[in-house]
Amino acid sequence: MQTGQFLVPSDGNRWFFDSGSLALDFGWTGPFASDEVAERMHAPEHLRAWLAERFEQLEPAADPRNLQDALLLREAIVRIASAIADGGAIAAEDVDTVNLYAATPDVPPALDGGRRQAGRSVIRTGQALSTIARDAIALFAEHAEDGRIHRCSAEDCALLFYDDSRSANRRWCSMQRCGNRAKVRAHRARAKAS
Numbered sequence: 642m643q644t645g646q647f648l649v650p651s652d653g654n655r656w657f658f659d660s661g662s663l664a665l666d667f668g669w670t671g672p673f674a675s676d677e678v679a680e681r682m683h684a685p686e687h688l689r690a691w692l693a694e695r696f697e698q699l700e701p702a703a704d705p706r707n708l709q710d711a712l713l714l715r716e717a718i719v720r721i722a723s724a725i726a727d728g729g730a731i732a733a734e735d736v737d738t739v740n741l742y743a744a745t746p747d748v749p750p751a752l753d754g755g756r757r758q759a760g761r762s763v764i765r766t767g768q769a770l771s772t773i774a775r776d777a778i779a780l781f782a783e784h785a786e787d788g789r790i791h792r793c794s795a796e797d798c799a800l801l802f803y804d805d806s807r808s809a810n811r812r813w814c815s816m817q818r819c820g821n822r823a824k825v826r827a828h829r830a831r832a833k834a835s
């Protein structure tokens with residue numbers, strides 16, 4: 642599954658942020674870093690739209706209960722990721738929340754090329770949330786200690802991501818955003834010094 646999404650900060654200039662994982666992308670659908678990310682899950686249909694971009698054959702509507710579940714799961718994921726990135730303690734209740742959603746049926750994998758074209762059944766919203774919870778478990782279980790889940794190197798940027806680069810040297814939430822700003826600042830500092 643492709644990761645990444647457009648974020649819309651308070652200044653309205655949308656930009657593409659790839660958190661490196663489905664679970665963290667889901668985390669960044671809410672306002673967890675001051676004005677960098679706006680809430681986009683205001684109603685069940687917003688949840689449904691976000692999930693439908695990632696899961697084929699999703700059921701046509703989400704309900705308020707689904708949204709409530711999604712927000713609880715999202716909060717737990719973000720808090721665990723933040724604890725890992727900042728070296729804090731992971732709260733047992735957040736672990737319980739993620740485990741709870743992962744324990745329900747997820748979206749089963751399917752191989753292309755079968756004869757039953759219409760064989761795949763409609764995916765329920767709860768299944769999609771379970772897949773996200775399982776993705777979070779796989780991510781946190783494997784990368785809680787290796788430093789690959791970390792925040793952007795820019796001082797004024799709180800975005801965190803999973804660095805899946807082979808050399809584990811991703812520094813910026815996005816090169817176009819914080820990376821270039823840092824380059825410009827470094828260039829100005831050098832020009833001033835010379």
Ligand SMILES: [Zn+2]
Pocket residue numbers: 793794795798799800813814815818819
């Ligand atoms: Zn950044």
